[in-house]
Every structure is written in structure tokens, then in C-alpha cells.
Amino acid sequence: MNFFKRLKESVSKTTESVTQKFKSGLEKTSSSLAGAMDSVFSRSKIDEEMYEELEDVLIGADVGVNTTLEIVDRLRGEVKERRIKDPAELQPLMSEILADILKGEGDSSDAAMNLQENELTVVLIVGVNGVGKTTTIGKLAHHYKEQGKKVILAAGDTFRAGAIEQLQVWGDRVGADVIRHQAGSDPAAVIFDGIQAARARGADVLFCDTAGRLQNKVNLMQELKKVHRVIQREIPDAPHDTLLVLDATTGQNALQQAKIFNDATRLTGIVLTKMDGTAKGGIAIAIRRELATPVKWIGLGEKMDDLQPFNGDQYVHALFAEMIEREEAAE
Known part of the structure; x- marks a missing residue:
């Protein structure tokens, strides 16, 4: 299943009001970051110039140099393994990588607060x-x-x-x-x-x-x-x-x-x-x-x-909301 679809299924488990808060609150970020990615993935082919442009977009969005290089390296590896040729196919793949990073590794402390039972x-x-x-x-x-x-x-x-x-x-x-x-x-x-x-x-x-x-x-x-x-x-x-x-x-x-x-x-x-x-x-x-x-x-x-x-899923969904809606309309 396309990751955009899985992402929407995950987000649908929360209330619509929360989803709307993320979408409206992250509107500026979505317009800037996801909009710039959309431009990168609208290129005619996957080449080194595309990867360099993507790096510029991520660094410009405060993702940071180290994390940007890791993201682009992971994207390169997935492109090679899946033998992807069309840059448009990289949009859901990119969102999947970002969602994975936001989940973290070996960390179960993602609950909003570590509330104690029956004590202060x-x-x-x-x-x-x-x-x-x-x-x-x-x-x-x-x-x-x-x-x-x-x-x-x-x-x-x-x-x-x-x-x-x-x-x-x-x-x-x-x-x-x-x-x-x-x-x-x-x-x-x-x-x-x-x-x-x-x-x-x-x-x-x-x-x-x-x-x-x-x-x-x-x-x-x-x-x-x-x-x-x-x-x-x-x-x-x-x-x-x-x-x-x-x-x-x-x-x-x-x-x-x-x-x-x-x-x-x-x-x-x-x-x-x-x-x-x-x-x-x-x-x-x-x-x-x-x-x-x-x-x-x-x-x-x-x-x-x-x-x-x-x-994390709400965050990524809000970033790529316009792309997700566009993909649904095309089906």
C-alpha cells in the first residue's frame, strides 16, 4: 500500500479536530518545505542534481546538515533497492522516511506525560x-x-x-x-x-x-x-x-x-x-x-x-496534506 494511504489511515484514528489543528498550525511549514519538495520531485529524472537540490531544501528548512545527509542517503538506498525511475514516486517514500525518524529507535517514552498512578x-x-x-x-x-x-x-x-x-x-x-x-x-x-x-x-x-x-x-x-x-x-x-x-x-x-x-x-x-x-x-x-x-x-x-x-504521523500528514489530497483526486 502507498505510504500516503497508510499515513491517512493512521491519522484517521485520531479526532478530526486534532488533525485540523496540525494542518492549520503547520500550514507555513507545509507550504515551504513540502512545496519545495514537490518542485524537486517534479523533475524529469532522478539524478545527482535532484539529490543536491533536495539537500538544499532540507537544510533550508532547519532539518540540519547531519540529518539531511542521512535522509538523502536513505532515499538513495531505497531508490536503488526498489529500482525507482520516476521522481514523482519519491514523495510518499520521503514522507515514510521522515515519519520513521520521528518515531525514533528503541524509545518507548513517547507518551505525552509520564503520569504516575495514584501518586504525585x-x-x-x-x-x-x-x-x-x-x-x-x-x-x-x-x-x-x-x-x-x-x-x-x-x-x-x-x-x-x-x-x-x-x-x-x-x-x-x-x-x-x-x-x-x-x-x-x-x-x-x-x-x-x-x-x-x-x-x-x-x-x-x-x-x-x-x-x-x-x-x-x-x-x-x-x-x-x-x-x-x-x-x-x-x-x-x-x-x-x-x-x-x-x-x-x-x-x-x-x-x-x-x-x-x-x-x-x-x-x-x-x-x-x-x-x-x-x-x-x-x-x-x-x-x-x-x-x-x-x-x-x-x-x-x-x-x-x-x-x-x-x-509524528499527524506531523508528516500535515506537511504532505496537499500532495495526499492530490493523489486521492487522481485515483
Whole structure:
């Protein structure tokens, strides 16, 4: 069966509203990346020039050099093995390769959140300032409140001006208690109090905000390690998830941030925000391949429910939606 058909069958198992969110949220990326691929695969023959043009398209979409070379090498191998002569046949094959990369290898941690049964789940949210970290926490709190979970927020970003107040606004908006200290307080102390409050109030999930930049000479990564130690002292197997929030519009800079945080903390997943604001959505592919860390959430708009659990098939289907519809119409 053509991979486009299998992809559509997979996507059809989710709700139409989710599929539409992916399609509309990734419209810029689809128009840029898939549109450029369409042009490449419209060539008259498969030759070295076509492969070079494809490399340019992928690198230009923030897929990254290493991942691009791997993708093109895999495509070459499939072309040779299947004896493909028509470039048009490469479109579904390309989508299959991308979907395979997004699934990853030997990794079963693709669930949106590692929720604990009948006990407190502690989620540490990290990332530099300006990526949408606090907004992400608010939207995650909304998501789990909608599922009937009791959620508490810990305002551990005590250094950025207005960060505590911003988280409080989100807490009031979604109906979640916020544990806070004064500006400039020790972040680890806030998280400690957050854990005690969450236990006392019978919370299901505690989301911990953290600093994205420090206004003193303490190294940010050392501060995060301190927070991590305090959490583990109280709950040995926590944090159950450490999610890095990245701004998708920053492209390869986001990948560099991911590498730095991954070296300092045990990341369990990535949250890609502002995907609807970039035409270079290939960064999701680069991060998944180069870090072997799953993208768990994706920001597809500004509405409360536009932060969605990441789904590789949905992502690829949204990228190639126009090609899939065109192929169906031709049948």
C-alpha cells in the first residue's frame, strides 16, 4: 500500500479536530518545505542534481546538515533497492522516511506525560527566557485540568521580572493553585514548598517553572541541578518528566539549546512552541534524530488547546496534506 494511504489511515484514528489543528498550525511549514519538495520531485529524472537540490531544501528548512545527509542517503538506498525511475514516486517514500525518524529507535517514552498512578507526578519545565515556558506551563495545566486532574504550579522562576505574576495569572485562569515566594528567592526552596503543598492538597500533577536566565553569577545549569537534587531528596524517582521548551522559530539555535540542556539535565522530552509561526518546521526532525529525545508537545497556535501532544504521523500528514489530497483526486 502507498505510504500516503497508510499515513491517512493512521491519522484517521485520531479526532478530526486534532488533525485540523496540525494542518492549520503547520500550514507555513507545509507550504515551504513540502512545496519545495514537490518542485524537486517534479523533475524529469532522478539524478545527482535532484539529490543536491533536495539537500538544499532540507537544510533550508532547519532539518540540519547531519540529518539531511542521512535522509538523502536513505532515499538513495531505497531508490536503488526498489529500482525507482520516476521522481514523482519519491514523495510518499520521503514522507515514510521522515515519519520513521520521528518515531525514533528503541524509545518507548513517547507518551505525552509520564503520569504516575495514584501518586504525585512532578514535571520540571526548563528553557531559556522568551521561548514561551510560562505560557506552556499554563496550557499544560489546562490540558490536565480538563482530564480531571488536580494541578498545582510552582513559580520557580524567581529571577525574571514579572515571571511569578505571569504564572499566577495562568493559575487563576485555569483554576490551579500557585506556590510562590518573593522575587529573587531561592528557586529550589519554592519547588520544595510546591512538593509539600501538592502532597498536602492531594494534587495529581505539580508543574515546576524554572529560571531561564539568572541575574547573578550562579550558573544556570548548576541552579537546575540544585533544583533537581531537592526534588529527588523528597521524591527519589522524580522529576518524572523534564521537558525542555524550545521556540521553533529560532531554528538551529533551538537545537543548540537542546544539546546544552540535555548535557546538564536528564531531558525526557521537548516542547516545541510557535510552530505556527515558522516556515522552517524541519527543526522537529533534527531534534528527534540528533538528540534521540522525543518531541512530546507542539504549539500550533495561541489558543489554550493549541498546545497538542506531538504525533509524528499527524506531523508528516500535515506537511504532505496537499500532495495526499492530490493523489486521492487522481485515483
